[in-house]
Each structure stands twice: as C-alpha cells, then as structure tokens.
Amino acid sequence: MPLSWWRLEQEALPELEESLLWKLQQLGIPRVAIRYRPEQPSQRQLVAWLPEADWPEPERRRLVEALASLAEPFGLEPAPVRWERQDDEDWSLSWKEHWEPDPVGRRLLILPAWLELPPEHADRLVIRMDPGSAFGTGSHPTTRLCLEAIEELALERGDGGPAPAGLAGWQVADLGCGSGILGIAALLHGAARVAAVDVDPLAVRATRENAAVSGFQDRLAARQGSVEELVPLLTAGPADLLLCNILAPVIEALCPAFSTVLAPGGVGLLSGLLVHQAPRLEGVLAGEGWHAELAAQQSQWGLLRIWKA
Numbered sequence: 172m173p174l175s176w177w178r179l180e181q182e183a184l185p186e187l188e189e190s191l192l193w194k195l196q197q198l199g200i201p202r203v204a205i206r207y208r209p210e211q212p213s214q215r216q217l218v219a220w221l222p223e224a225d226w227p228e229p230e231r232r233r234l235v236e237a238l239a240s241l242a243e244p245f246g247l248e249p250a251p252v253r254w255e256r257q258d259d260e261d262w263s264l265s266w267k268e269h270w271e272p273d274p275v276g277r278r279l280l281i282l283p284a285w286l287e288l289p290p291e292h293a294d295r296l297v298i299r300m301d302p303g304s305a306f307g308t309g310s311h312p313t314t315r316l317c318l319e320a321i322e323e324l325a326l327e328r329g330d331g332g333p334a335p336a337g338l339a340g341w342q343v344a345d346l347g348c349g350s351g352i353l354g355i356a357a358l359l360h361g362a363a364r365v366a367a368v369d370v371d372p373l374a375v376r377a378t379r380e381n382a383a384v385s386g387f388q389d390r391l392a393a394r395q396g397s398v399e400e401l402v403p404l405l406t407a408g409p410a411d412l413l414l415c416n417i418l419a420p421v422i423e424a425l426c427p428a429f430s431t432v433l434a435p436g437g438v439g440l441l442s443g444l445l446v447h448q449a450p451r452l453e454g455v456l457a458g459e460g461w462h463a464e465l466a467a468q469q470s471q472w473g474l475l476r477i478w479k480a
C-alpha cells in the first residue's frame with residue numbers, strides 16, 4: 172500500500188528560514204525544501220513532507236507550536252501553517268525539485284548535489300551540497316556573510332585569476348561547521364587543509380559527506396566537539412583562518428580559547444551575531460587581545476573580522 176503524506180507549507184521569513192530547516196531536522200523531519208520562483212527569490216515557502224501515520228493531529232499541533240516559537244526572539248508574527256494530505260506524490264522527486272543552484276558573492280555557487288552545473292554558472296567555484304542535512308544550506312544571511320567574507324579575503328590576497336589560490340597553503344579551522352559549507356568554500360579558494368568541529372554528530376556526518384562530494388575528503392578532517400577538539404585536528408599548528416558562525420553568547424564563551432587555534436598572524440571571521448550585539452562582543456574580544464571590526468552586515472546579522480592586536 173502506498174504511503175500517505177502530510178505536506179506542510181509555511182511562508183519562510185528570511186530571518187527564520189535556516190532556523191525552520193534546522194528545527195525540522197532536529198525533530199526528525201528530513202524531507203524539507205524551500206520553494207521559490209527564480210524571478211521572485213525573496214518570496215520563499217517552507218515545504219515539508221511527513222508520513223501521515225507518524226503525525227496524528229496532536230503531534231502536528233505541537234510541531235506548529237515549535238515552529239511558531241522560533242519567531243518569538245525576533246519579535247515576528249509566526250506565519251500560518253497550511254496542511255495538505257498527499258496520497259500519491261513522490262515526495263522525493265518533489266523535494267528535490269524545489270532546490271535551485273544558488274550563486275553567492277562574485278564567484279561561488281551552491282549546487283544541490285544531484286543537479287548539473289548550469290552553463291551560465293560554469294565559471295563559478297561550485298560548493299556541491301546535500302541541502303537540508305545540517306545547518307548551512309547557504310540560505311541564511313550569516314552563512315552568506317561568511318562565504319562572501321572568505322571570497323573577499325581570497326581576493327585581497329591577490330586571487331583574481333581563474334584558478335583560485337588566494338588562501339593557498341592556509342590551515343583553516345571551522346568551528347561549528349554545520350554542513351561544512353564554510354570549510355569547503357575555503358578549500359575552493361586554495362586553502363590547504365580544514366579542521367572542522369561541531370557539537371552535533373549529524374553536522375559532523377554531513378560535513379564529511381559534503382567534503383567527499385567535492386573530492387576534499389583528504390583535506391578536511393571533521394570531529395564531534397568544540398574548540399578544544401580543533402587543537403588535535405590542527406596537526407600543522409594554529410590556523411591561518413578561523414571560521415565561526417554561531418550565536419553571539421556562544422562566541423563570547425568560546426573566544427578565550429581562540430588563541431589556541433588561531434595563529435598570531437591569522438584572521439578570524441565570526442558571524443551568527445546580531446548587529447546590536449557587535450559592540451559587546453568587540454569589547455570581550457579586545458579583552459582577549461583581538462582587534463575586532465564589524466566588516467559586513469545583512470539585515471540585522473553581522474560579521475566580525477578579528478586579528479591579533
């Protein structure tokens with residue numbers, strides 16, 4: 172007998188999109204997508220497919236409450252959820268249908284692993300990903316801020332050519348790697364090796380899988396844990412570049428250990444903070460001997476660049 176599905180649809184507000192995907196993943200709902208028309212990329216719908224037998228009405232009500240709670244910290248009204256029963260849709264096809272190649276910055280492209288490289292993006296550096304497997308599909312502003320800052324850094328180091336080498340030879344630490352997207356972007360810009368950690372074992376698995384999809388399995392080592400687990404992974408000594416996209420209070424708690432993983436001449440790119448949290452974080456980082464500068468922002472999200480004072 173074919174399975175029946177509940178199809179959930181909700182407007183994906185830009186501030187919440189990645190949190191919604193992450194929440195669904197945490198709740199064991201892997202069949203999710205963000206749907207939008209290429210001509211209207213800002214109008215995005217979250218779509219998720221749930222096996223009908225596993226999601227009776229009380230469970231679905233609790234799920235709606237869990238999604239609504241994500242809007243609270245932003246002072247946003249939760250968007251209404253629509254449910255539709257689907258008997259015969261092949262969810263796996265409809266799930267994959269909703270992902271599009273996603274250009275970021277001047278020359279990166281996030282490409283769902285099953286899609287061909289579109290000819291119009293043939294000159295871009297391609298991050299092949301299995302989206303939805305962990306935080307870091309590239310749709311969240313903080314991920315994009317970090318990707319653009321990595322590109323910027325590589326360009327500053329004289330990387331204007333077709334064969335990217337701006338970060339050539341660099342050791343990179345990816346703290347809170349999620350899908351591994353930032354480390355993979357650094358490797359595409361010529362970095363020698365990436366050490367990646369995440370407290371979430373699913374993220375570690377996703378990072379390893381995504382690195383392998385891009386052929387980087389020998390240059391990216393991922394391990395479950397936090398900053399202390401980076402030290403043994405950084406076999407050539409402290410990193411030239413630290414990437415850390417986690418919430419401001421977590422960055423604040425982790426930053427006393429940054430000097431154990433980032434070389435004195437190195438650069439850190441920190442995101443996950445709201446712009447209004449930047450001054451406090453800059454002060455805390457200064458106390459640890461780091462210059463910190465709000466280098467970029469998108470909507471209310473900021474990116475700090477840090478280096479040794």
Ligand SMILES: C[S@@+](CC[C@H](N)C(=O)[O-])C[C@H]1O[C@@H](n2cnc3c(N)ncnc32)[C@H](O)[C@@H]1O
Pocket residue numbers: 306307308309313314317346347348349350351352353368369370371374396397398416417418421443
């Ligand atoms: C906002 S996501 C960033 C993912 C990816 N780096 C990106 O930029 O899209 C933050 C990640 O940090 C992880 N994380 C949270 N607290 C952490 C900690 N104390 N140490 C290491 N990872 C942590 C989470 O599990 C999550 O995967």
